[in-house]
Amino acid sequence: xxxxxxxxxxxxxxxxxxxxxxxxxxxxxxxxxxxxxxxxxxxxxxxxxxxxxxxxxxxxxxxxxxxxxxxxxxxxxxxxxxxxxxxxxxxxxxxxxxxxxxxxxxxxxxxxxxxxxxxxxxxxxxxxxxxxxxxxxxxxxxxxxxxxxxxxxxxxxxxxxxxxxxxxxxxxxxxxxxxxxxxxxxxxxxxxxxxxxxxxxxxxxxxxxxxxxxxxxxxxxxxxxxxxxxxxxxxxxxxxxxxxxxxxxxxxxxxxxxxxxxxxxxxxxxxxxxxxxxxxxxxxxxxxxxxxxxxxxxxxxxxxxxxxxxxxxxxxxxxxxxxxxxxxxxxxxxxxxxxxxxxxxxxxxxxxxxxxxxxxxxxxxxxxxxxxxxxxxxxxxxxxxxxxxxxxxxxxxxxxxxxxxxxxxxxxxxxxx
Amino acid sequence: xxxxxxxxxxxxxxxxxxxxxxxxxxxxxxxxxxxxxxxxxxxxxxxxxxxxxxxxxxxxxxxxxxxxxxxxxxxxxxxxxxxxxxxxxxxxxxxxxxxxxxxxxxxxxxxxxxxxxxxxxxxxxxxxxxxxxxxxxxxxxxxxxxxxxxxxxxxxxxxxxxxxxxxxxxxxxxxxxxxxxxxxxxxxxxxxxxxxxxxxxxxxxxxxxxxxxxxxxxxxxxxxxxxxxxxxxxxxxxxxx
Ligand SMILES: Nc1ncnc2c1ncn2[C@@H]1O[C@H](COP(=O)(O)OP(=O)(O)OP(=O)(O)O)[C@@H](O)[C@H]1O
Ligand SMILES: [Mg+2]
Numbered sequence: 001x002x003x004x005x006x007x008x009x010x011x012x013x014x015x016x017x018x019x020x021x022x023x024x025x026x027x028x029x030x031x032x033x034x035x036x037x038x039x040x041x042x043x044x045x046x047x048x049x050x051x052x053x054x055x056x057x058x059x060x061x062x063x064x065x066x067x068x069x070x071x072x073x074x075x076x077x078x079x080x081x082x083x084x085x086x087x088x089x090x091x092x093x094x095x096x097x098x099x100x101x102x103x104x105x106x107x108x109x110x111x112x113x114x115x116x117x118x119x120x121x122x123x124x125x126x127x128x129x130x131x132x133x134x135x136x137x138x139x140x141x142x143x144x145x146x147x148x149x150x151x152x153x154x155x156x157x158x159x160x161x162x163x164x165x166x167x168x169x170x171x172x173x174x175x176x177x178x179x180x181x182x183x184x185x186x187x188x189x190x191x192x193x194x195x196x197x198x199x200x201x202x203x204x205x206x207x208x209x210x211x212x213x214x215x216x217x218x219x220x221x222x223x224x225x226x227x228x229x230x231x232x233x234x235x236x237x238x239x240x241x242x243x244x245x246x247x248x249x250x251x252x253x254x255x256x257x258x259x260x261x262x263x264x265x266x267x268x269x270x271x272x273x274x275x276x277x278x279x280x281x282x283x284x285x286x287x288x289x290x291x292x293x294x295x296x297x298x299x300x301x302x303x304x305x306x307x308x309x310x311x312x313x314x315x316x317x318x319x320x321x322x323x324x325x326x327x328x329x330x331x332x333x334x335x336x337x338x339x340x341x342x343x344x345x346x347x348x349x350x351x352x353x354x355x356x357x358x359x360x361x362x363x364x365x366x367x368x369x370x371x372x373x374x375x376x377x378x379x380x381x382x383x384x385x386x387x388x389x390x391x392x393x394x395x396x397x398x399x400x401x402x403x404x405x406x407x408x409x410x411x412x413x414x415x416x417x
Numbered sequence: 418x419x420x421x422x423x424x425x426x427x428x429x430x431x432x433x434x435x436x437x438x439x440x441x442x443x444x445x446x447x448x449x450x451x452x453x454x455x456x457x458x459x460x461x462x463x464x465x466x467x468x469x470x471x472x473x474x475x476x477x478x479x480x481x482x483x484x485x486x487x488x489x490x491x492x493x494x495x496x497x498x499x500x501x502x503x504x505x506x507x508x509x510x511x512x513x514x515x516x517x518x519x520x521x522x523x524x525x526x527x528x529x530x531x532x533x534x535x536x537x538x539x540x541x542x543x544x545x546x547x548x549x550x551x552x553x554x555x556x557x558x559x560x561x562x563x564x565x566x567x568x569x570x571x572x573x574x575x576x577x578x579x580x581x582x583x584x585x586x587x588x589x590x591x592x593x594x595x596x597x598x599x600x601x602x603x604x605x606x607x608x609x610x611x612x613x614x615x616x617x618x619x620x621x622x623x624x625x626x627x628x629x630x631x632x633x634x635x636x637x638x639x640x641x642x643x644x645x646x647x648x649x650x651x652x653x654x655x656x657x658x
Contacts, residue, residue, distance in 0.1 A: 036503055151521055158513040161505060164493060168468035169517040169567045170486030216547035217506040 007241050010308060011322065012315040015135050016127035016194060016247070020233050022142035023191040024203055024251075028229035029149050030184050031204035032222050033160045035212075041091055042079050042181075043188060043201035045098035049075040050189045051197035052101035052108075054122050059112040065137055068189045075101070076181035102197075125196030125248030127237070127311075131318050138190045145183045152179060157218055195248040203229065206255035213262035232258055244307070244417050301383070304330035309415040310353055310363050316386070320397065328399060329383040331411050332364050336376045346391075347373055349382050349399075352414045363415065366391070369401040379410040421446045421484055421603060422467060427476035429462045435474065437462055442622055442631040444605060446483075449597045451614050451634075452607045454624035460607045461494050461575055463624065467605070468573060483570075487517035490568025492560055494575040494607075507543045507551070507559050511535060514566030527566075534565040537592055539585065554580040561589065565596075572596065574606040586610075590617065611643075 007013050034040055050072045057067035075097065082093035105122075130138075149156070158166045159176045167173045184204075191200045211224030236251030243250075302323070304312050309330075316323045332349040339345040350364030366389070367382060374380055384399035421444050428438035437459030444450045452460045465471035466478060468491060511534065515527045535541040538558040543551060548559065557580045564572060572593070578586045590610075594617045596602040608614045615621075621637040623630035630642040637643050 154513070154516055154521060154523070157505075157509065158516045161503060161510065161513060162493075164470050165491055165563070165567075166513075166516070168470055168486075168491040168573070169489050169514075171517050212502075212504050216504050216550070218504055218509050221504045 003238060003242065007238065010312060010315075011319070012130070012311065013127065013237070013241070015130055015132075017234075017237060019130060019135055019138045019142070019190065020127075020194050020237065020247075021230060022139060022146070023187060023194070024207075024229040024233040025226055026142050026145040026149070026183065026187040027191055027200075027203040028207040028225040029146070029222060030180060030187060031208040032218075032225055033156055033180055034184065035205055035208040036160050037163075039080075039083060040201070040205050041094045042076070042083065043184065043204040045079050045094040046072050046076055046185055046188045047192055047197045047200045048098035048105075049101040050185075050192050050200075051122055052103075052105035054189075054192065054197075055105035055108045059108050063133075065134060065189065068192075069141075069186055072185040072189050073182050076185035077178065080177055080181045121196075122192065123196050123198055124246050125192070125194050125199060127194055127240070127247045130193060132322065134193070141186050141190060145187055148179065148183060152176065153222075156180065161218075195251065196246075199248040199252050202252045202255060206252070206259055207232070210255070210259045210262045213259075213266040228255075228258055241307075301327045301329050304328065306412045306415060308417060309351060310417055313363055313365075317397065320386075320388070323386050324388065326386055327383055327402070328365075328386055329381070330364075331379065331381045331407065333413060334374050334376065334378045334380045334404075335362070336373070344373075349380060351412070354416055366396070366398040367401050367404070368398055369404055371404070374404065374406050378406050381405045381407055421448070421481050423479045424463075425477050425479070427466065427478055428474045429459065429466055429471060430474040431462075437624060437626055438475070439627045440476070442628065444603065444620070446481075446603060447597070447601050448603050448605075449593075449617055449619045450603070450605045450622070451618040451620070452605075452622045452624060453609070453611060454629075458624045458626060460624055463622075464573060464575055464605070464607060485570070488569035488571060489517075490514065490564035490566070490572045492564045492572075492574040492577045495579060502549055505548050507535075507540070507546050507548055510548055510559055511562045511566060514563040517567055531562070531566055534562040537565065537588075538562050539588065552580075554582060554585070557581055558585065568596075568602060571603045571605065574604070574608075576607050576609065578608065578610060590614075593617070 031043075034043060050068050053068040053071035054064045057064040079094055079097060082097070083091075155166075155171060155176055156179075158171060159173050163173050188200055188204075191203055195203055207225040207229040208221065210228050211221050215221045215224045232254040233251055236254040237247055239245060239254065240247040240250040302312075316328075330349070332351045335348040335350055336344045337346040337348065347367050347369070348362070348364055349367050350362040353361040353363045365386075367384060368387075369384075382399065382401055382404050384401035384403075387398055387400050389396055389398045423443045424440045427440040428435050430436065440463065452463065454460050462471060466473055468489070469486075508531065511531045512523055512527065515523060515531070532541065532544075535544060538561055540555065540558040540562060543555060543559065548556065551559065557577070561574075561577060564574070574593075578589060581589060590613060593604055593606070597604050597617070606614070606618075615634050615638060618634045621630060621632065621634050622628065623637070623642050630637055630640055632640075
């Protein structure tokens with residue numbers, strides 16, 4: 001429980017949780033329909049299309065979701081057509097499209113910004129890549145996915161179970177296929193930010209397969225898959241937090257463990273389905289009650305710790321508005337910048353980040369203090385208000401210090417996340 | 418009675434090979450319409466064309482205005498092989514028959530009707546079982562129950578007695594007769610059970626790549642087609658004795 005309250009004190013983790021919960025709910029619901037119709041590969045194909053369009057959007061500095069959502073929706077239609085058309089081999093068609101978009105994405109990236117942290121984020125996912133407006137959009141989209149799914153639940157069942165019966169008896173099957181395709185496309189683009197293009201399709205496939213191990217009714221599988229997805233998401237994010245592993249991969253690993261666990265349960269207790277069901281719901285209940293019992297404390301002072309040092313600072317740059325004027329407290333190395341006249345013209349408190357191509361990156365803020373500055377390279381703890389300032393004509397951020405304290409014992413100078 | 422469904426010079430193809438051609442017949446409202454023919458003669462194809470699951474190659478199928486797609490119940494051939502590992506309970510599947518009524522959620526009445534249909538097919542004890550754990554004959558009953566839920570005006574059945582035991586088979590024919598005579602449902606059925614079907618059916622279509630016979634059941638009984646076909650059947654029977 002300590003762990004959760006600590007996790008919830010990071011604004012960017014809370015944001016990732018909100019989006020992640022909604023997206024994994026959507027993915028698991030749609031996943032049931034996709035897996036049962038043998039369309040699992042469409043998810044994978046769409047994520048590659050999403051990657052290509054995100055790369056293009058960021059190359060041309062357009063809001064990433066505004067480009068990738070429509071592109072992926074169109075791709076979803078095409079993929080659906082391709083896999084319905086028995087003349088072209090469906091799976092080959094999907095592989096074709098997904099590889100093409102991946103290649104387009106990689107080419108665009110290498111021509112514009114080069115392989116950088118952003119690309120890495122799109123490939124493998126990151127919980128840090130979200131600004132507030134992204135979050136709002138994600139929440140709206142995933143809520144509409146959820147409500148559409150609930151409204152059309154019965155029809156989706158009919159079309160998934162026996163499309164030719166549904167079609168013969170006057171249900172507009174192509175319309176429902178289209179709805180599922182659109183919802184899938186939206187869900188995948190939203191989830192890609194956290195999970196990464198390479199891993200998002202697992203969010204669609206794993207929960208369904210796991211819950212199909214022990215549940216035998218459609219409604220049961222749907223509910224089970226949604227619960228499993230939520231639990232795995234929480235567990236994965238917590239694991240990522242504790243062991244500093246990438247979020248997407250951690251979530252997939254948890255999903256895999258659950259899948260193996262359920263396969264074993266299915267194997268051992270094939271005659272006692274009731275107990276297995278009970279286990280699932282007990283787990284779910286325990287988990288949610290714990291999470292919601294956490295009071296969400298609003299801290300006055302935002303302290304940057306060793307863990308997520310870089311992540312939180314990049315979040316401050318990304319979502320400056322919600323941090324401006326707040327007191328920020330952290331430890332780091334005091335640095336003086338000397339101008340050509342030998343006079344100190346700026347001061348920083350930083351730590352060393354992961355080097356890129358031999359250059360060590362420093363992470364921190366410029367500091368402004370009315371009192372006596374410490375010596376260059378001292379280990380200090382500072383507290384100060386976040387302010388916007390200007391440097392060489394560019395807007396940037398700095399800390400107006402309230403206090404600066406030199407510490408004997410030096411902390412972790414090198415940070416990795 | 419004017420034509421409910423009219424075929425005019427219709428033919429169907431697979432991979433640009435014609436499998437049935439020159440079909441001209443009509444099905445009237447309230448008909449008990451039966452299609453005969455040996456394996457591969459194109460019976461299922463005709464039914465699929467009628468249900469718009471398969472496009473015509475030549476010719477036209479016309480429907481009268483009061484023929485509404487969402488009033489059809491359909492039993493596909495070999496329903497027992499449907500979706501091998503699909504997680505769904507029997508009741509969920511039977512209820513899905515109601516979904517063609519332009520609505521999103523089920524009503525209480527739907528549940529009662531579904532239960533009644535299960536009872537007609539003597540399958541009410543299977544209600545809460547997982548569908549994929551049933552035997553093929555049991556599955557066939559469930560698919561029939563679903564079709565009964567969907568059928569308001571028309572019931573289309575493709576060899577519905579496949580896998581049913583003798584008593585279930587005779588119950589089914591009894592039920593079809595009741596639906597046709599009392600509830601005025603149009604019934605369109607493919608069957609190999611010629612002798613039994615001829616007792617109830619009004620009209621017969623006999624296919625053999627093309628239309629060998631179309632007319633009333635009575636005429637069919639005396640026709641050359643029936644004699645030839647039954648002759649073959651008898652020969653087959655002698656072979657096995
Ligand atoms: N999907 C398909 N692709 C290619 N040819 C097909 C296909 N389905 C059926 N055919 C061909 O069309 C012809 C008619 O098939 P159909 O299924 O209509 O026969 P049927 O009369 O229903 O036979 P059965 O009594 O075995 O059910 C057959 O010769 C078959 O080879
Ligand atoms: Mg057939």
